[in-house]
Amino acid sequence: MNNTVRKNNKTKKEKEVTGKVLLKHLLIAIASALATVAVIMFLLKIVTRHNKELEVPSFINMTMAQALEVAKAHHMRLEITDSVYISRMDPGAIYRQNPKEGSMVKKNRRILLTVNAKLAKTVQMPSLVGFSLRQAQSELTANQLNVGRLIYQRDLATNNVLEQQYNGSIIAPGKSIPVESSIDLVLGLNERDTLTYIPQLRGTPYSRLKSTLTENSLNLRSAIFDGTVQTYADSLQAMVYKQIPSYSDTIMVKMGSDVTVYLTKDQSLLEIPKKEGGQEL
Numbered sequence: 160m161n162n163t164v165r166k167n168n169k170t171k172k173e174k175e176v177t178g179k180v181l182l183k184h185l186l187i188a189i190a191s192a193l194a195t196v197a198v199i200m201f202l203l204k205i206v207t208r209h210n211k212e213l214e215v216p217s218f219i220n221m222t223m224a225q226a227l228e229v230a231k232a233h234h235m236r237l238e239i240t241d242s243v244y245i246s247r248m249d250p251g252a253i254y255r256q257n258p259k260e261g262s263m264v265k266k267n268r269r270i271l272l273t274v275n276a277k278l279a280k281t282v283q284m285p286s287l288v289g290f291s292l293r294q295a296q297s298e299l300t301a302n303q304l305n306v307g308r309l310i311y312q313r314d315l316a317t318n319n320v321l322e323q324q325y326n327g328s329i330i331a332p333g334k335s336i337p338v339e340s341s342i343d344l345v346l347g348l349n350e351r352d353t354l355t356y357i358p359q360l361r362g363t364p365y366s367r368l369k370s371t372l373t374e375n376s377l378n379l380r381s382a383i384f385d386g387t388v389q390t391y392a393d394s395l396q397a398m399v400y401k402q403i404p405s406y407s408d409t410i411m412v413k414m415g416s417d418v419t420v421y422l423t424k425d426q427s428l429l430e431i432p433k434k435e436g437g438q439e440l
Contacts, residue, residue, distance in 0.1 A: 169289065170178035187262035205251060208314035217260035218253045219392040226253055226272070235274040236265045241273040246339045248391050284323070286332035292318040296373055299342055306373045307341035311415040314347025318376060318414075321345045346415075346424065360399040361406070362429050364421055368399065372418060387424040397422040400429050 218226040218232055223237075228238045243254055255273040258264060282302050287295040295358070296306050307324075315322060322345035323330055355376045363371055365382065372379050388397045401421040404412065423429070 197295070211266070212263040213266060213268070215256075215258050215260055215262045215264055215268075215270065217392075218270065219260070220248070220257050220390045221250075221253050222251055223253070230270065230377055236267060236269045238269055238271055240271045242276045244272060244276045244279050244338055245391070246279070246337065248275040249276060252391075254391075254417070254426070279339075281335040282338050282383045284325070284330050284332055284336055284342075287320045287323045287342075287344065290320045292320070292344065292373070292376065295320050295323075295344055296370065300370075303338040304336075305339060305341045306369065307343040308378055309373065309376060309415050310343060310345045311348040311353075312345060313350065315349060316347045317349045319347040321347055348414060353413055355414050355416075357402075357404050357407050357412055359406040360402045360418070360420060361431060363399045365394050365397050365399075368420065376414040377412075378415060378417050380419045381410040383419070383421045385421065385423045385428075388422065393424060394422070397424050398429055400425075 187340060213233055213235070215235070216229055218229065218237070221229070223239075226237055247256060248254060252275045253272050254275050255328065257271045258268075281302075282304065284304075285298050285302050289299060290298065294307070299306055310324075324343040324345065324361075325336060327343075330342070357377070358371060358375050360368070360371065368380055368382065384394060384397060388394050399420045400423050403419045404416075
């Protein structure tokens with residue numbers, strides 16, 4: 160009987176020891192697995208630079224020499240992939256970038272640039288005489304040219320193109336001129352059809368301003384930017400917040416009248432003031 164009890168106790172102790180050994184090995188295996196995962200995650204962070212992304216600065220309006228210094232300081236590479244010609248920008252200045260300012264990228268990321276050409280591209284002047292103002296505007300846009308001033312003189316047909324002028328002189332069709340040149344149009348004005356309305360320009364972006372005025376047979380006297388507009392890129396984002404004369408759908412002005420506008424990037428200035436009762440001023 161005693162032998163049997165001793166034998167059972169021995170067996171019980173052996174089982175307890177075996178269980179402890181198995182538990183120990185299991186814990187060691189789990190710890191090893193966790194350590195392996197931690198090492199792999201750490202290595203992945205190093206390889207992929209996790210949480211080490213860099214913010215892309217703005218290179219717009221910089222020369223390439225200036226941009227290269229900034230790119231070096233930010234551990235980025237630059238590559239020119241295209242060029243445009245913008246008469247209002249300095250030759251060689253950076254016009255566009257990809258990725259855009261504020262994007263998050265890895266170290267040594269390549270930034271693709273579009274620069275303003277140093278020499279203007281040229282196009283041939285189209286023939287606009289006999290076109291309507293709307294047709295002439297479309298034709299100029301298609302040829303990378305801009306509508307300049309609208310000059311009205313008495314004629315049977317209102318807004319019929321009588322002459323096309325460049326730098327104050329008549330320009331013949333087929334003559335080569337720089338892209339983005341402004342072409343003044345001499346237009347007919349029937350004495351029975353001489354008036355137009357001043358459109359609501361508030362919120363109109365600068366890039367659409369001239370074409371909107373042209374569509375309403377009006378001229379742009381001047382565009383005045385506030386302090387939020389510092390660069391050419393800023394001007395493209397600026398919008399009209401004030402205009403002279405004011406918008407009216409009841410009072411008409413003579414076609415060819417001048418309009419002065421004030422532009423900003425400050426969205427709060429674009430809100431239309433309200434009268435009491437919620438009506439717009």
